[in-house]
Amino acid sequence: DAIASGTITDLGTSVKVNARLISAESGKLFSVASVEIPKNDKVKVLLSQSVATATVAGATTSGSSVAAKTAKTAAIQxxxxxxxxxxxxxxxxxxxxxxxxxxxxxxxxxxxxxxxxxxxxxxxxxxxxxxxxxxxxxxxxxxxxxxxxxxxxxxxxxxxxxxxxxxxxxxxxxxxxxxxxxxxxxxxxxxxxxxxxxxxxxxxxx
Missing domain, CATH: 2.60.40.10 (Immunoglobulins)
Structure with missing residues (x-):
């Protein structure tokens, strides 16, 4: 099981996305990725919306408890x-x-x-x-x-x-x-x- 966490930084003409996968059992970080994306119209629409759910490729989930942990970890304060x-x-x-x-x-x-x-x-x-x-x-x-x-x-x-x-x-x-x-x-x-x-x-x- 994995917990997804990350940040999105608005750079003006683009956005930088930093993502991490964290073991739900040990809490250890086991995968990281970073990418810069041009801020086109579709990206602007996504940035204006609240993220309710997320799907992480390659990570398995086991019900609502992990989903809740993921949402909590990924929330930006x-x-x-x-x-x-x-x-x-x-x-x-x-x-x-x-x-x-x-x-x-x-x-x-x-x-x-x-x-x-x-x-x-x-x-x-x-x-x-x-x-x-x-x-x-x-x-x-x-x-x-x-x-x-x-x-x-x-x-x-x-x-x-x-x-x-x-x-x-x-x-x-x-x-x-x-x-x-x-x-x-x-x-x-x-x-x-x-x-x-x-x-x-x-x-x-x-």
């Missing part, structure tokens, strides 16, 4: 805050370091460049809660090329200028996460002046 759109790209668990990497695409919706400041001091609690009972404060945060590592200070931050039409990827790294965790109940990100939250995020095991 987005949050709109303070002239930004935050789109969850996924969360990956790496067994060798017992760590989780969460990736979020950040888009500036204004016509001017804006500086996004993510607060990285421990007091501000950018963290995750997992279904295994983990409550973990981040260890590293990266926005584009800007990286910061928590060092126990009361206040520090990562600041990145984000230009219209040029989204940046925010990566947040957490360590000492239980291997038994299968999902993140809540991811909270503290930015200057506001908080972003995502819930029920499946963990992709690497």
């Amino acid at each position: 987005t949050v709109k805050k303070e002239d930004y759109i935050f789109e969850l790209l996924g969360a990956w668990y790496y067994d060798d370091v017992k760590g989780v990497v969460c990736k979020v695409k950040v888009t500036n919706t204004t016509e001017d460049a804006k500086e996004l400041e993510v607060i990285t001091g421990k007091h501000y609690r950018t963290m995750i809660y997992t279904d295994a009972g983990d409550e973990s404060v981040f260890q590293r945060i990266k926005i584009g090329s800007k990286m910061n590592t928590v060092q126990g200070g009361y206040y520090s931050s990562v600041v990145k200028k984000i230009f219209p039409g040029s989204p940046e990827v925010l990566e947040i790294i957490f360590y000492e996460i239980s291997r038994s965790a299968t999902k993140i109940n809540q991811l909270q990100i503290k930015a200057r002046g506001f908080t972003i939250e995502f819930r029920n995020i499946p963990l992709i095991k690497e």
